[in-house]
Each structure stands twice: as structure tokens, then as C-alpha cells.
Amino acid sequence: xxxxxxxxxxxxxxxxxxxxxxxxxxxxxxxxxxxxxxxxxxxxxxxxxxxxxxxxxxxxxxxxxxxxxxxxxxxxxxxxxxxxxxxxxxxxxxxxxxxxxxxxxxxxxxxxxxxxxxxxxxxxxxxxxxxxxxxxxxxxxxxxxxxxxxxxxxxxxxxxxxxxxxxxxxxxxxxxxxxxxxxxxxxxxxxxxxxxxxxxxxxxxxxxxxxxxxxxxxxxxxxxxxxxxxxxxxxxxxxxxxxxxxxxxxxxxxxxxxxxxxxxxxxxxxxxxxxxxxxxxxxxxxxxxxxxxxxxxxxxxxxxxxxxxxxxxxxxxxxxxxxxxxxxxxxxxxxxxxxxxxxxxxxxxxxxxxxxxxxxxxxxxxxxxxxxxxxxxxxxxxxx
Amino acid sequence: xxxxxxxxxxxxxxxxxxxxxxxxxxxxxxxxxxxxxxxxxxxxxxxxxxxxxxxxxxxxxxxxxxxxxxxxxxxxxxxxxxxxxxxxxxxxxxxxxxxxxxxxxxxxxxxxxxxxxxxxxxxxxxxxxxxxxxxxxxxxxxxxxxxxxxxxxxxxxxxxxxxxxxxxxxxxxxxxxxxxxxxxxxxxxxxxxxxxxxxxxxxxxxxxxxxxxxxxxxxxxxxxxxxxxxxxxxxxxxxxxxxxxxxxxxxxxxxxxxxxxxxxxxxxxxxxxxxxxxxxxxxxxxxxxxxxxxxxxxxxxxxxxxxxxxxxxxxxxxxxxxxxxxxxxxxxxxxxxxxxxxxxxxxxxxxxxxxxxxxxxxxxxxxxxxxxxxxxxxxxxxxx
Numbered sequence: 001x002x003x004x005x006x007x008x009x010x011x012x013x014x015x016x017x018x019x020x021x022x023x024x025x026x027x028x029x030x031x032x033x034x035x036x037x038x039x040x041x042x043x044x045x046x047x048x049x050x051x052x053x054x055x056x057x058x059x060x061x062x063x064x065x066x067x068x069x070x071x072x073x074x075x076x077x078x079x080x081x082x083x084x085x086x087x088x089x090x091x092x093x094x095x096x097x098x099x100x101x102x103x104x105x106x107x108x109x110x111x112x113x114x115x116x117x118x119x120x121x122x123x124x125x126x127x128x129x130x131x132x133x134x135x136x137x138x139x140x141x142x143x144x145x146x147x148x149x150x151x152x153x154x155x156x157x158x159x160x161x162x163x164x165x166x167x168x169x170x171x172x173x174x175x176x177x178x179x180x181x182x183x184x185x186x187x188x189x190x191x192x193x194x195x196x197x198x199x200x201x202x203x204x205x206x207x208x209x210x211x212x213x214x215x216x217x218x219x220x221x222x223x224x225x226x227x228x229x230x231x232x233x234x235x236x237x238x239x240x241x242x243x244x245x246x247x248x249x250x251x252x253x254x255x256x257x258x259x260x261x262x263x264x265x266x267x268x269x270x271x272x273x274x275x276x277x278x279x280x281x282x283x284x285x286x287x288x289x290x291x292x293x294x295x296x297x298x299x300x301x302x303x304x305x306x307x308x309x310x311x312x313x314x315x316x317x318x319x320x321x322x323x324x325x326x327x328x329x330x331x332x333x334x335x336x337x338x339x340x341x342x343x344x345x346x347x348x349x350x351x352x353x354x355x356x357x358x359x360x361x362x363x364x365x366x367x368x369x370x371x372x373x374x375x376x377x378x379x380x381x382x383x384x
Numbered sequence: 385x386x387x388x389x390x391x392x393x394x395x396x397x398x399x400x401x402x403x404x405x406x407x408x409x410x411x412x413x414x415x416x417x418x419x420x421x422x423x424x425x426x427x428x429x430x431x432x433x434x435x436x437x438x439x440x441x442x443x444x445x446x447x448x449x450x451x452x453x454x455x456x457x458x459x460x461x462x463x464x465x466x467x468x469x470x471x472x473x474x475x476x477x478x479x480x481x482x483x484x485x486x487x488x489x490x491x492x493x494x495x496x497x498x499x500x501x502x503x504x505x506x507x508x509x510x511x512x513x514x515x516x517x518x519x520x521x522x523x524x525x526x527x528x529x530x531x532x533x534x535x536x537x538x539x540x541x542x543x544x545x546x547x548x549x550x551x552x553x554x555x556x557x558x559x560x561x562x563x564x565x566x567x568x569x570x571x572x573x574x575x576x577x578x579x580x581x582x583x584x585x586x587x588x589x590x591x592x593x594x595x596x597x598x599x600x601x602x603x604x605x606x607x608x609x610x611x612x613x614x615x616x617x618x619x620x621x622x623x624x625x626x627x628x629x630x631x632x633x634x635x636x637x638x639x640x641x642x643x644x645x646x647x648x649x650x651x652x653x654x655x656x657x658x659x660x661x662x663x664x665x666x667x668x669x670x671x672x673x674x675x676x677x678x679x680x681x682x683x684x685x686x687x688x689x690x691x692x693x694x695x696x697x698x699x700x701x702x703x704x705x706x707x708x709x710x711x712x713x714x715x716x717x718x719x720x721x722x723x724x725x726x727x728x729x730x731x732x733x734x735x736x737x738x739x740x741x742x743x744x745x746x747x748x749x750x751x752x753x754x755x756x757x758x759x760x761x762x763x764x765x766x767x768x
Binding site: 001021023044050051052053054056057058059060061062063064066067071072073074075076077078079080081082088091092095096098099100101123124126127128129130131132135136239240241242243244245248256257260371372375376 | 460462513628755
């Protein structure tokens with residue numbers, strides 16, 4: 001298989017984008033990525049999207065986006081793995097370039113979540129869980145993650161203050177990201193006093209409902225050199241599944257699909273987690289960031305919370321996590337999230353992160369993108 | 385890239401399967417394919433599904449199916465391209481084996497369309513068109529294909545009798561397929577006298593709403609030899625997109641994505657259309673089969689209708705088309721269709737088609753699977 005590099009990145013602002021349609025969001029991000037890559041032609045494209053059907057009444061999303069991007073008859077395929085759809089799109093694009101089948105492949109992700117009311121959005125998001133055994137009986141995602149948080153607290157002593165520290169840190173980062181949905185500083189007290197959504201998760205422990213899109217252009221490392229573009233290599237890719245319903249898991253307080261996907265990606269890259277400088281991870285709820293860091297092996301079980309409280313995952317800390325602001329502050333248009341993580345990592349590895357958000361040490365990074373309560377995970381390793 | 389072969393096939397019966405759930409349909413087909421292949425382990429899987437969200441309130445379909453198939457933490461990805469979702473799943477699985485990343489990959493497709501009422505199903509199918517410019521204004525798929533049929537009649541002299549001949553021929557074939565939804569012989573008169581749905585398309589010009597699943601197991605040709613399983617090689621794969629909305633096309637009476645996808649697949653296989661013995665094609669409406677045969681280059685424009693009337697596409701004809709019964713008689717659970725085409729082709733190439741449906745000459749075949757009104761097409765070439 002060939003070595004693959006990212007040579008172009010683009011994304012829309014994340015937020016409640018009433019003025020921009022589903023298709024226009026994707027085209028804006030894809031055009032920006034193609035411009036950044038300096039390519040006018042792509043051989044193939046993948047679109048990560050969780051539920052075009054329920055959010056905007058549109059499937060056949062590959063064809064739609066190829067059409068509006070003006071690249072027909074280019075092959076275009078939509079991939080879905082709930083909130084990990086973007087990561088899956090990247091992985092398929094990586095595979096197509098690595099295989100030698102295509103030279104220039106675009107991977108994008110998009111979701112337009114605010115065209116329906118919040119009850120409908122909660123229903124749509126619930127389709128990422130086990131519909132027949134979880135959502136149809138009333139379980140919502142805040143409720144499912146609240147159970148995981150409670151289990152983690154009982155077993156590992158994690159506290160609400162530790163959860164709040166994740167939100168505070170990610171808002172500090174998002175404040176500096178011009179594309180972020182919430183550019184507001186929050187305090188630990190504000191999180192703890194905010195409305196309780198599903199005990200122990202307050203509203204400020206939850207990522208928002210968002211509109212947005214992100215895209216990257218992948219080529220072989222050889223072609224990147226020929227084109228003379230700054231190339232960020234994808235040195236590892238790993239994907240794994242887990243039992244979709246919480247009641248089928250052996251442990252509510254750990255994330256098996258993340259553990260396995262990371263193991264696979266790190267093995268492919270030939271590195272250990274200690275060799276990674278920073279990470280973008282799937283903080284759909286504050287508890288998720290802590291559980292992910294433990295599943296990745298950054299911290300032993302029960303230690304991610306105290307480390308976060310101590311500032312270790314801040315921009316100046318030992319292992320910066322979510323310098324983009326994460327899903328919590330940057331926003332979480334579910335299909336776009338996995339690709340937006342790559343946009344931030346490439347910016348950091350190029351030394352181009354805006355507003356003083358640039359990390360001091362940024363040579364090798366990890367992206368972790370997760371579907372549902374961890375029913376699927378995609379992990380990528382990128383190197384400057 | 386490595387040579388890839390199909391070594392296992394499986395499918396459920398197609399029809400109104402009230403007693404079988406979405407997940408159980410997929411698992412039944414996937415288990416049958418794994419049993420047929422003689423493998424107990426897969427490295428990765430793809431699930432083609434058009435709209436789990438709208439049909440059954442379930443997304444995150446890769447994770448769900450990996451879970452119920454009992455193969456977690458295997459990587460599992462759902463791919464979608466409307467009614468071409470199954471063909472896309474096959475293509476991604478082929479790519480993964482061809483790249484060398486994985487040795488044993490399952491490609492499946494599934495749709496459970498009868499859990500909602502017919503109005504809702506019509507809405508769900510409409511999401512394969514351009515939602516904002518076609519479906520939201522009332523266009524349905526019979527309506528869109530009726531416009532294409534009318535254009536083809538005006539331009540090329542195609543008649544209702546020629547359309548009816550497609551339905552009659554496909555029902556003759558489906559009569560012999562134990563998995564088919566409609567195992568009934570129909571006459572040309574019955575088609576012409578059946579209820580008009582969207583002029584010139586009668587109800588017997590339309591494929592049905594169906595439940596069902598199909599799956600295949602792919603391995604490298606080398607591994608197939610080691611395992612000692614009968615291997616059908618995938619020698620060509622092509623995919624293309626087209627403008628999604630009919631009003632954006634330069635010609636309503638031709639299918640550009642099918643022309644391009646076939647050109648790519650044939651080029652990869654190093655053969656011409658004249659070298660193909662038979663085909664499974666996307667006859668969602670009778671007019672589609674004629675337009676596809678012309679786009680593939682089997683017949684010049686305007687000649688597919690007369691050839692069908694003359695019996696050339698029957699089982700004993702010059703170029704048998706849809707020996708399985710096609711979407712028209714076998715049924716059309718949209719996400720499963722592209723994979724079910726492969727199941728029939730493999731049966732034919734192995735010489736295992738049931739009930740005297742076996743073709744005399746079956747060494748090399750083509751599968752054409754199409755999304756929407758041709759906004760996407762996937763074509764594969766298979767050889768014994």
C-alpha cells in the first residue's frame with residue numbers, strides 16, 4: 001500500500017447556520033479544501049453523513065454533493081457510522097489512495113441538524129443507539145452517557161468537578177478557534193450550576209446541535225512531493241466496532257472499540273501512545289473525553305479526570321487534548337466532526353493554528369472519532 | 385492491487401417479510417454467505433443500506449450488524465448511494481481486499497421497507513432524488529421515471545409493448561427463483577391493462593417495495609485457492625455519478641453515469657461489452673432496463689426495446705438480462721439489490737442456478753446497480 005498525505009483542508013464555521021443549506025455547507029468546505037490543495041480535479045470522493053434522511057429529507061448524498069461540487073461523473077460515496085461517519089469517510093479515502101486505485105480523493109463530512117425541531121433532532125440522534133432496545137423505550141444520548149458517567153464515578157471516583165474541567169478547558173481552546181460555535185469562556189462553577197440534563201450531566205457537559213461541514217484532500221505522498229504542497233502524512237488508520245447497546249457491554253465505564261481502533265492505528269504507524277504529541281478526541285459529552293483518554297492508554301483508568309483537573313490536557317499541558325475546542329465548544333455537526341478533527345490536526349502540524357492556539361510541540365497527533373456510545377470508533381495517526 | 389474473488393454468497397427471500405426484523409434479515413444473509421465461504425472470521429464488513437433512518441428509525445448500521453452477526457470488534461461501515469448502496473458496499477469491500485489491507489471482507493446489503501406505510505415509503509424513496517428541487521415539490525420515483533420513459537418514447541420510438549415485454553421476461557425468470565418476491569407469470573396484456581401509476585408506467589412496469597438482504601464474502605484470489613473454495617473473480621469495478629436532478633441532465637433519455645461506470649469497469653477487466661455473456665441490471669422500472677442496456681452499449685439507442693420484444697434478452701436469447709427475475713420480479717429491497725445481483729451472477733457462473741434457470745453460457749457477467757434516476761451507478765465484471 002502507498003503512503004498517503006493530506007494536502008488540503010477546508011471547513012465551514014460550525015453553528016446554527018440558518019442561511020446555508022445542507023448542500024452548500026458541503027460545497028463550501030470541499031471547495032476550500034481543493035483550493036488549499038491546489039487541485040482542480042479529484043478522482044473520487046467520500047461524504048460522511050449520519051442521517052440526511054431524518055435531518056433534511058435527503059439521501060443519495062454522494063451524488064448530490066458531486067453534482068453541486070461540479071465534479072460529476074466522479075465516483076461519490078456516502079459513508080455512515082453515526083457520529084463516526086466523518087472518520088469513516090477519511091478511512092475509505094485513505095484506503096482508495098493507499099490501494100493505488102486513485103491519486104486524488106476528497107473526504108468530507110457534513111450535517112445540517114437545525115432544520116428540524118429539537119425533539120426531532122433528539123429522535124434522529126437516537127438512531128445511533130440500538131433503536132429497538134434503547135431509543136424506542138425512551139433512552140436519549142444524554143441519558144445513555146449519563147449512565148456511563150455514573151458507572152465511571154462509582155468505579156473510578158470521577159467527580160462532577162473533573163467533568164466540568166473538560167468543558168472549561170475545551171471552551172478555553174474554542175475561544176481561539178474562528179470556526180467554533182461557542183467562543184465563550186466558561187467557569188467550572190458555571191458548568192456545575194447549569195441545568196441538569198441527565199444526572200450527572202449538566203447542559204454544559206454536552207456538545208451542541210450544530211450545522212457544518214469539513215473536507216480534506218488526500219494524495220499519495222509521492223504526488224504531494226510532485227505538487228510541491230505541504231504534506232501531512234496519515235501513518236496509521238484503525239477502526240473497530242463494539243456491541244451497539246449499553247446493556248450488552250461487559251463494562252459501562254470503558255470504551256472497547258476505541259481501545260481496539262487505537263491499538264490498530266498505532267501498530268500501523270509503528271508508534272506507541274507515548275510518542276503522540278496531542279490528540280483531537282470525541283468529547284460529545286465531558287465524560288466521553290475522560291473515557292477516551294483512558295481507552296487510548298494516555299491515562300490509566302480513573303486518572304484522566306484528575307489529570308484534566310491538574311491542567312495536563314490543556315494547551316500548555318503534558319498532553320494537549322482538543323486544541324480546536326473539541327465537539328463541546330467547536331460544535332458537533334455529527335457527520336462533519338471526524339473530518340474537522342483532521343482539519344485541526346493538519347493546521348497544528350503545519351504550524352498554522354490561529355490566534356495563539358498553536359501548540360509548542362506538534363509533530364505527531366492522533367484523531368479519535370466515535371459513533372453512538374462507542375459502538376464504532378475510527379482512529380488515525382498523522383505526522384508532519 | 386491484488387486480484388479479488390467471491391467465495392461465499394447468501395440472501396434471504398425477498399418480499400413482505402413481516403416476521404423478520406431489519407437486523408435479522410442482514411444476519412440471515414451474512415451467516416449464509418459465511419457458511420457458503422467456509423469462513424468463521426471476517427476482517428471487515430460493509431453494509432449497503434439506503435435509509436435505515438426513515439424506514440426503521442435506525443442508523444449506525446455497521447455497528448448494529450457487526451453486533452448481531454457476533455463479529456465485534458470487526459470494523460463495520462455502512463455505505464449509501466440510494467438504490468446503488470449494495471453495489472457501493474461491494475466496491476468498498478473489493479477495494480479493501482485488493483489493497484492488501486484485509487484478507488476476508490463481507491459485503492452485504494439490506495432494506496426493511498414494509499415497517500412503514502406506503503406514503504411514508506414513497507417519501508423515503510423520494511430522498512434518492514434532489515429533495516429540494518424534485519421530491520419536496522411532489523415528484524415521486526414513478527413520476528420521474530415516467531418522464532424518462534416519455535422522453536425515450538418521443539425520441540427513440542419505444543412503445544408500451546416494449547416496456548411490457550421487459551416485465552413479462554423478468555417474471556418468467558423470477559418464476560424459477562426460489563428467493564423471488566413475485567413468482568407469477570404475467571402477460572403483456574396484463575401489464576398493459578394494469579393500473580396506470582404515472583403515464584406511461586403501469587403498476588406492472590414498477591418494481592415492488594420489499595424487505596430483504598444479501599451478502600457475499602470476498603477474499604484474495606490467492607487465499608481462495610488456499611481455502612480450496614470455488615472462486616468467482618471480480619475483474620472490473622467502475623463507479624460514476626451524474627447530476628442528481630432530471631432537470632439538470634442534458635438528455636432525459638440516456639444514463640450517463642451508467643455509460644461511464646461501465647466504461648471504467650470494462651477497461652479494468654480488459655474486455656468489451658461484446659465479451660460479456662449476460663447481465664444483472666437495475667430494472668426498478670421497465671424503462672430503466674432498456675435505457676441501461678443502451679448505456680452499457682449492448683444495443684444502440686432505441687434498439688433495446690425491439691430486441692426485448694424479439695426475445696433477445698430472455699434466458700435463451702443472445703444476451704440474457706436479469707436471469708434472477710430482476711428488481712421487477714425478484715423484488716427490490718433497495719440497499720440489498722446491488723449485492724443480490726452478485727449472488728445471482730455467482731450462482732450462474734458456478735452453474736448452480738436453481739429450477740432450470742441456469743444459463744447455457746455463463747463465463748463472464750456484468751452487474752449494473754443504479755441510484756435514483758441514475759445519479760449514481762456501480763458496475764462490476766465477474767468471471768468464472
